[in-house]
Amino acid sequence: MYQMTAKVRLSEADHTKKITFPGIVNYFQDCSIFQSEALGVGFEHLERQKAAWVLNAWQIVVERYPMIGEEIMVSTWATGFHGIYGNRNFKMCDREGNILAWANSVWVYMDLVKGHPIRPDSREIELYGSEEALPFSFAPRKITLPTASVKCDSIPVRRSDIDPNEHVNNCHYIQMALEVLPESFTFRQVRVEYKRSARRGDVIYPLMAAEAGRAVIMLCDQEEQPYAIVELV
Incomplete structure (x- = not known):
């Protein structure tokens, strides 16, 4: 698991003085990138491999939007690898450990030269490891489309x-x-x-x-x- 602490900034909030939904999403994205960089499999590694982890789908649930200046802790970890897919969870907590928001995500490992999915390198899988998923009900990857729009x-x-x-x-x-x-x-x-x-x-x-x-x-x-x-x- 990788964790980072922060305070909600003015630039991340809206007129309600609370963080915006995109603000939460950006913390989750940043946390995953920081973990990859810390493990040595970040941007430079992927550029050498001519590969990338591409986000395929995610489900994000907000329990409470924290206020400007409120201390938060953001965590992320891999929950499993299956062929070309990798699964990752996220959570944002307040200083008491209460969950403010959480997410489940599905990623695809892409060969950027050939333009199609491939199995990730075994070393990357070993570095990320795999931890227990959040105890929530995860929605399917595919979204049911409406009949009219x-x-x-x-x-x-x-x-x-x-x-x-x-x-x-x-x-x-x-x-x-x-x-x-x-x-x-x-x-x-x-x-x-x-x-x-x-x-x-x-x-x-x-x-x-x-x-x-x-x-x-x-x-x-x-x-x-x-x-x-x-x-x-």
Whole structure:
């Protein structure tokens, strides 16, 4: 398990003086990167291998949004490896150890030269190890699509959306979905299924459906083929 401590910053909060949902997601992403770097299998290692762990799906649940200045501890650990897939859990706790948010995620190990999934190196698996998963019910990787949806305003991919892997940052898809979501819609859980990478110069065409406490936002290309599917409940 890898752990990091922090205080919620002003730049991570909204008008409620609490951390935003993307703020929580960014802590989870950062924690996983820091673990990889600490183990010696971070960016430089993956560049030499011409490979990458690509996020395929995750389920994120928020129990409470911490306030500006509140101390938090973020943890992450691998829970298992199966062929081309790796599973990873996350949690964010307050100073008393109460869980503020948690997540389950599925990753795919990609050969960046051939452009298809491969089995990860056995050394990487050994370094990450495998620990017991969180004692929660995990949703399936695939998101059930609605039967009907409405088109929303298009969103051009900005320079600030691009991450070190030269595609849209995983969290930014969620931010795009939240911009489309009606302000009155409240949610506790977000699931994301990543289909393919959007890059600089692409334009995102959102399709949204809201039904009985569930909203699904498909972030698509002009032909309505999705880059990512976001479900909020």
